[in-house]
Amino acid sequence: MDFNLKDKIDAVIFDVDGVLIDVRPSYHKAIYETFKHYTGKDLKEEDFIFVKKKAGINNDWESSSVLILMALGYITKEEALQYTTNQTYIQQKIFNNPYFDYNELVDVFEAFYRKFRENEILLLDKSFLKALKKNYKTGIVTGRPKDDLIFSLKLFGIEDIFDFVVDDDYTDDKTKRKPSKEALKYCVDAICKKGGVYIGDTISDIMMTKHYNDSYKPYVYYIHCNFYNEENTTLPKEYIYATVKFQKELEDLLL
Incomplete structure (x- = not known):
């Protein structure tokens, strides 16, 4: 795409498992x-x-x-x-x-x-997350239960970095929880005016963002994290703005 992503967005929204935190040991x-x-x-x-x-x-x-x-x-x-x-x-x-x-x-x-x-491991440096917060509104949309999420964010001392959090307990309506587009919309409505980025790592993250963009504005670009270096040839690449394997690639895109 022939534009600078940083000019198009004012919010960065994260998935947690496989993006912020390595959950293979947990x-x-x-x-x-x-x-x-x-x-x-x-x-x-x-x-x-x-x-x-x-x-x-x-x-x-x-x-x-x-x-x-x-x-x-x-x-x-x-x-x-x-x-x-x-x-x-x-x-x-x-x-x-x-x-x-x-x-x-x-x-x-x-x-x-x-x-x-x-045993969980933080995948992104705390300094990088703080740098993002200086430039953008920051959010989380995750399928984690609230108590589990709070524990892990506090474990790594990053609980104050995010402006808005949508966890699996944000609504009693199970049909509106992640990976529903409504979960992403709830976060976007709270922190995003110009445009946003959602950073995920699964096909359901891709499709949640796609379904959101089919129905709502502002536009949310999807960045796919492959921090576990896994082969997956079935991903619908037409809905992916960029794929990254390292934090440095995210830094180049967003900072």
């Missing part, structure tokens, strides 16, 4: 443990990658549920792939499944997560 490990708790089997890495990256199931409680229900034959891979286009259908299968109580699974998952959460 949330990802909790998914593996939750799967084993319910199935008695070890989760295959290829199935984890399929659900998180290809199907784009952002919420880790729902990711765990789909993985378990796939193993039990209740949800097919074809159905899982509908998540970014028909989230409500998959959620209803999860919430009404005959094998386990979803709220109980959430408690099991959170117990595992709390064992591992202090």
Whole structure:
């Protein structure tokens, strides 16, 4: 695109997992443990990658549920792939499944997560985040529960850097939580006047931004983070402004 991105935006909005914070030692490990708790089997890495990256199931409680229900034959891979286009259908299968109580699974998952959460790693330097805050309004749109998010932000001393936060508890209406376009709109309405950037790392982040732009203004550019250096040839590149693997690339784009 033949323009300077910095001239087009006044807000930078972040996803958390895989963008601000490395959650492989925490949330990802909790998914593996939750799967084993319910199935008695070890989760295959290829199935984890399929659900998180290809199907784009952002919420880790729902990711765990789909993985378990796939193993039990209740949800097919074809159905899982509908998540970014028909989230409500998959959620209803999860919430009404005959094998386990979803709220109980959430408690099991959170117990595992709390064992591992202090192992998380900050992916972006605090100094970089502070520099962004001097130039832009800053926000978060995440599928994390509020308590988990507050813990991690405080763990790294970055809780005061963000002007507005949309977490998984911002509304009781589950259909408006991330990856719904309404979650992004709620943040944009609060901090963005001219235009914004959303920085994410999954197909659901891409599609949330795309669906927002289809319906609302101001325009939000999507930057895709690949800090884990993962191969994914299925990403819809037409909706991605830039892909970055290192913080320096974000600095060049935004500072």
